[in-house]
Amino acid sequence: MESLYLPRPARLNKILPLTATEKLFEVSFDDGKSLGHQPGQFVEVSVFGVGEAPISVSSSPTRSKRSFELAIRLVGNVTSALHNMKEGSRIGIRGPFGTHFPYKELEGRDLLFVAGGIGLVPARSFINYAIDNSKKYGKITILFGSKSPSERLFTNEMSEWREKAEFLETVDKADETWRGNVGVITTLFSKISINARKTACIIVGPPIMYKFVLMECKKKEIPDSNIFMSLERRMKCGVGKCGHCQMDGVYICQKGPVFRYSEIKEIAEAL
Numbered sequence: 001m002e003s004l005y006l007p008r009p010a011r012l013n014k015i016l017p018l019t020a021t022e023k024l025f026e027v028s029f030d031d032g033k034s035l036g037h038q039p040g041q042f043v044e045v046s047v048f049g050v051g052e053a054p055i056s057v058s059s060s061p062t063r064s065k066r067s068f069e070l071a072i073r074l075v076g077n078v079t080s081a082l083h084n085m086k087e088g089s090r091i092g093i094r095g096p097f098g099t100h101f102p103y104k105e106l107e108g109r110d111l112l113f114v115a116g117g118i119g120l121v122p123a124r125s126f127i128n129y130a131i132d133n134s135k136k137y138g139k140i141t142i143l144f145g146s147k148s149p150s151e152r153l154f155t156n157e158m159s160e161w162r163e164k165a166e167f168l169e170t171v172d173k174a175d176e177t178w179r180g181n182v183g184v185i186t187t188l189f190s191k192i193s194i195n196a197r198k199t200a201c202i203i204v205g206p207p208i209m210y211k212f213v214l215m216e217c218k219k220k221e222i223p224d225s226n227i228f229m230s231l232e233r234r235m236k237c238g239v240g241k242c243g244h245c246q247m248d249g250v251y252i253c254q255k256g257p258v259f260r261y262s263e264i265k266e267i268a269e270a271l
Contacts (some may be wrong), residue, residue, distance in 0.1 A: 007092025046092030116205025145185030
């Protein structure tokens with residue numbers, strides 16, 4: 001219960017720049033204990049004297065037991081304070097909170113990840129979990145789209161993804177450095193072949209992306225019950241008290257952020 005309401009003291013071990021607006025923070029608790037998260041969950045990060053913000057856990061629980069990673073975009077007071085911190089700085093952590101990607105239920109299936117922009121942050125947790133447990137899954141396919149080459153995330157890990165999965169990426173607008181596909185993420189669907197009945201699709205990205213990705217999933221004949229998405233928006237307290245994340249009576253921080261599409265497709269606010 002303490003982890004629900006009282007931040008646990010933690011330390012920023014490493015801070016690495018990802019892009020001009022995103023940084024990767026490696027965090028560990030002062031007591032040395034594990035976060036105990038599952039892929040797709042989030043935590044509440046406290047900057048003492050500034051405030052608190054919900055942040056997706058980006059690391060897989062298979063990679064480290066004593067630390068975890070948060071990829072944070074510079075968007076407000078709390079994230080600005082975090083971006084100004086140095087290694088060794090102290091913060092508070094509540095959680096983990098929310099539902100997770102059903103990684104055990106999906107064992108034996110092919111996995112299709114579709115991540116747009118900062119949606120790669122929570123998707124990365126499940127991607128690396130699946131790669132580390134590749135014997136439990138079938139074919140792993142990753143589609144990633146970003147606005148421009150300079151906004152691509154986790155570029156240092158992409159060689160591993162290309163080696164251990166089918167990895168395709170695109171940018172909305174190219175520059176002189178880019179030699180890959182140009183166009184929105186749905187342009188990548190024509191380049192992949194899947195077994196629709198065996199494939200589970202995991203979608204994470206900006207709200208506008210979902211409608212068009214779902215249309216491509218329909219063309220590929222992926223059943224609605226095999227599509228999972230993360231609706232990370234408007235969350236505040238993480239424990240269903242403030243009501244900020246309420247979606248037609250559903251609290252995203254409690255029933256989500258991970259949902260099965262067949263369960264929410266009739267909720268207009270969802271998409």
